[in-house]
Amino acid sequence: MRTTRVASFSHKVTRLHKEPNILTLVAKVHGDIFTLWFGPNPVIILNGFKAVKDGLTTHPEDIAGRPVTPVFKAMANNKGILLATGRTWKHQRRFSLMTLKSLGLGRRTLEHQIQEEAHYLVEIFRDMKGKPMNPSYHLTLAVSNVICLVVFGHRFSTDDETFHELLEAMECIFKFGGSLRHYLYDLLPWLMNRLPGEHKKMLSSCEFVHQFIRKEISSHQATKMSDDQDDFIYHYLAQIQKFKNQPKPAYDEQNMIQSIFDLFLGGTETSSTTLCWALLYMVLYPDIQAKVQKEMDAVVASGQMICYEDRKNLPYTNAVIHEAQRFSNIIAIGIPRLCVKDTMIRQFPLKKDTIIFPSIASALYDPNEWETPRQFNPSHFLDKDGNFFCPEAFIPFSAGQRICLGERLAKTEMFLFFSNLLHEFTLHMAEGTKDVNTEPVWGGTLQPHYYELCAISR
Structure with missing residues (x-):
């Protein structure tokens, strides 16, 4: 495994996060699995689909941990699902998966609520x-309300001011992710804790979300679960009661709060941001939008x-969503x-506590896997007969034991x-718009x- 040394930790990590193409350039010299040294700290980079796949799936249980960095510790303190590691993560993920399935994940009951x-x-x-309208907030509201139905058992009105504040807090947390302040905090936590700035606002936003969740939990504790009121909080409260007499119970209120926080964090911003991009692409590529609508009109009646x-009967529409x-x-x-623990990726031995960064971008743009990786091309997901298929290199939800539990x-x-909006409306750029900036805004999500x-x- 080839290595290269990076002198300035915070500047270089931020630059790598913002410009994943740099990793591909480094990989051309050092191979698709290489080491970057951030000061005294070695980090393994997986670049390209084959390397990401081999690294995350060959011995998935060996690399299922999370580094408990100062930022991750301040946000989650090794609780919940997303940023936790070890025994805590295993218990919370297993329980959350089981509960989401019992609440209808992958079944018609939850699909009806999404409809x-x-x-x-x-x-x-x-x-x-x-x-003219910016769709971002409305998309975020719709996606977030799905999580609310699953976790809290109810949705929120568009006029609810506290819910608006919740979404603003989530946005603040995501904007902090991947920023220079994020990496400065990880490098110098003792100093950053004494300074004002974005990191303080992010931590305050985390506390606001936690308080929001605590109020919902208190409301649930004051009422018993009925046959028509079944949600994640009721299931978790029952789990706490079930294991309360164990010496070190894996289920407690802090883990419940953080698990709900993670479901919001992982489930709201990612889906709404992808949808925001998808609608923008339809405006930029009106011929593709027209083709989507023509397919839907042939399958679904107007107003339905x-x-x-x-x-299953809308392969092109499905391909467009995946390509977005x-x-x-x-x-x-x-x-x-x-x-x-000590493990191997291909022929390279890795010691316990080694940190690994999988470059998801390098898999989704891998020229060995995609015909036109730098172009918006729905044909990437269609066979020669026009049937939908999903290439193996499509891994936006990651892979291995840490794959996103909310993928379905x-x-x-x-x-x-996406399909219901395109079925009802034709989308145009607002009049007077001259240039559309398609470069991403950098943060926890692009x-x-x-x-x-x-x-x-229509």
Whole structure:
């Protein structure tokens, strides 16, 4: 394994996060699995689909840890799912997966609820009567309300001010991710804790979200679960009771709060940002938008809501959604993994506690896997007969034991929200718009710049 030394930790890590192409350039010299030294700290980089796949799936249990960095510790303190490691993570992930399935993940019950949110979203667009609008907030609201239904058992009104504050807090947390302040905090936590700045605002936003969740938990504790009121909090409260007499119970209120926080963090921003990119692509590529609508018109009657089962008869629409997810590439560098014991990736031995960065962007743009990786091309997901298929290199949800547990939920949301909007409206860029900036805004996710579109009823 070849190595290269990076002198300035914070500057270089930020630059790598912002410009994953740099990793590909380094890989051409040092190979697709290489070491970067951030000061005294070695980090393994996986670049290109084959390397990412081999690294994350050959011995997945060996690299299922998370480095408990100062930022991760301040945000989660090794609780919950997303940023936790070891015994805590295993218990929380296993329980969350089991509970999400029991609440309807992958079944018609939850799909029906998502369709209801799609209906509300369509009505919001219709109420704009073709006037210029930025879809970002409305998409975030729709996606977040799906998580609310699963976790809290109810949705929130668009007029709820506290819910607005919750979404603003989530946005603040994501903007901090991958920023220079993020890496300065990891490098100099003792100093950053004494200085004002974005990191203080981020930590304050985390506390606001935690308080929001605590209030929902208190409300649930004051009422018993009924047959028509079943959600994640009730299941977790029952789990706490079940294991409360154990010496070191794996389930407690702090883990419950952080697990809910992680479900919001992982499930809201990613899906809504991808949808925001998808609508922008439809405005930029009106010929593709017209082809999507022509396919839907042949399958679904005017005025009828599209259901998830319809995707089987809408291969081109399904391909466009997947290509939007590939091309937008909203998480260029995956959250770092940690070797929990000595292991091997290909012929390279890795010691316990080695940190691994999988370059998701390099897999989604790998020229060995995609015909035109730097172009928006739905044909990447269609065979020669026009049938939908999903290439192995499509890994926006990562791979291995840390693969996103909300993958099925996200896919259902994106298909139903996107297809129902395109079925009801033709999207145009707002009049007077000259240039559209398609370069991403950097943060925890890669977001599009602010833009406005007009949704014209068909």
